[in-house]
Amino acid sequence: MSDQDMGRLWTLITHVHALAGPVTMLLYPLYASVMAIESQSKVDDEQWLAYWILYSFLTLMEMLLQPILKWIPIWYDLKIAFVAWLVLPQFRGATVIYERFVREKIRKYGKSKGKNKFVDFITPKKGEHEAY
Numbered sequence: 288m289s290d291q292d293m294g295r296l297w298t299l300i301t302h303v304h305a306l307a308g309p310v311t312m313l314l315y316p317l318y319a320s321v322m323a324i325e326s327q328s329k330v331d332d333e334q335w336l337a338y339w340i341l342y343s344f345l346t347l348m349e350m351l352l353q354p355i356l357k358w359i360p361i362w363y364d365l366k367i368a369f370v371a372w373l374v375l376p377q378f379r380g381a382t383v384i385y386e387r388f389v390r391e392k393i394r395k396y397g398k399s400k401g402k403n404k405f406v407d408f409i410t411p412k413k414g415e416h417e418a419y
Contacts, residue, residue: 308363312342312370319374337385338373345370 316338323331345366349356356362373380 308367308370311367311374316342316374333385334379334382337389338381340389341373341381341384342370 316335319331320335320339323335326332349366359365369380372378373384
C-alpha cells in the first residue's frame with residue numbers, strides 16, 4: 288500500500304470516527320424515538336425516554352467536567368461505546384440504568400418530600416390535552 292493510499296485510508300477512518308458520535312448519540316436515537324411514539328408498545332417509549340434522560344445527564348456532566356475530561360485522550364471513544372450500549376436494542380442499557388438507579392432514587396427521595404410545586408406547575412392537569 289502506498290503512502291497516498293494510507294493517507295486516504297486514514298482520512299476515511301477519521302471521517303467515520305467523527306460521524307460515529309452524532310449517528311450513535313443523536314440520529315439513531317431520534318429515529319428510534321419517533322418510531323417508538325408511533326408504535327403501540329409502551330416498552331420502547333420507556334427505553335427512549337430513559338435514553339434522553341441519561342443522555343441529557345451525560346451531556347450536563349460532560350460540560351461540568353470538561354476541564355478534567357480534556358486530559359483523558361480516549362474520553363470520546365469511551366463515551367461512544369457507553370452510548371452505544373445505552374441505545375442498542377440487544378442491550379437496552381438506558382432502560383437497565385433507569386430501572387436500577389434512577390427509578391430507585393425517585394421512589395426513595397421523590398415521594399418522601401411531598402408535593403413539588405414546580406412539578407405540579409409543569410405537569411398537565413387531567414383533561415388539558417383532550418383536544419388533541
